[in-house]
Amino acid sequence: MGRSPCCDKVGLKKGPWTPEEDHKLLAYIEEHGHGSWRALPVKAGLQRCGKSCRLRWTNYLRPDIKRGKFSFQEEQTIIQLHALLGNRWSAIATHLPKRTDNEIKNYWNTHLKKRLTKLGIDPVTHKPKSDSLLSSSCSINSQSKNAANLSHMAQWESARLEAEARLAKQSKLRSVNQIQCPISECPISTQKSPVVCLDILTALNGGLKVLDQNMINNGELESPSSTVSYSENTSTLVSTLLPEYQENETIAFKSLFNDMGVHQLWEQEDTRGNNTDQHVHENGANNFIEKFTDLLLNGSADESFSCGSGGGETVDNGGRSSGSEDNNGYWNNILDLVNVSPSNSSVF
DNA sequence: AAGTCATGCAACCGCTTCATA
């Protein structure tokens, strides 16, 4: 509610930090930790507001910050994540260790946004400004199939990234010594639960893709989604998808899935209508991930899931809409375009 | 050499979210 008044105080210095100020801040935090940012400037002998100190520390002085040119891999990651998450720089930064949200934001605004624009791609929607970019080299039919495939893959990836970001956020809130699965009754041993939970989500994601592909290959379905995979017996599914886990862990997860009613999440979708309807498949898939991640993180499926929802657009906080249903199918194409246009080419 | 423009980045501003009394 109330905005911090610290920066309104007269007599506080603004503008660029001097090396002396940096030294004072660094020395204080190294010795005492930052504690309350509001109280820090006085204790550290700085004529700055706490907010300014926090910013200087998090964006510049923190020892775990990587500075310098962004690698090609980092650029790819930013573009992918921006296509999925929009201008949620802090969420994007969680996937780029040692880079700050401010640095990523600046790099996007000064480099990547312009690069996409030059390539004829709208940096907001991540859609080509003209469809000709996508249709020039392939038939409309194969294009639509590819788009459907990419869209489906992107939705899974979107859900996975969102879950990862949320797990990362959750993990910050937990004590280092008390890492445990957000589900209070999680039957898996606590020492590796968060990682295991993310592994499970990732494995399910990857496993379902494999199942889907197998079915497409076998001519069992045309769409990139699988009704059968959704209604697959949960125990079989877990055993199939998670062979790397010890038997007792797999059993525990089977039990967990059944206790949580996860196996019913797909069935709820499947029983609503025609199973051959691709839209139903995708909704089912998204609902599964949505509810599953919510169950993992909150123990409830009530909270709306903002990314990759097959039935609607993505709206993040502040009303910035990124229209993910349409967007998700495009970012692989975008990356393909960017990938063939290296930073040092004349295009940039 | 001087002036102008473009670029990159650090820092600020103001709003939102979260925690707590």
Place this chain on the structure above:
DNA sequence: TTATGAAGCGGTTGCATGACT
């Protein structure tokens, strides 16, 4: 439940620097 303070976040600004004329 509400009010408040603190922290987080994203948009924007302003300055330093380099390129260009």
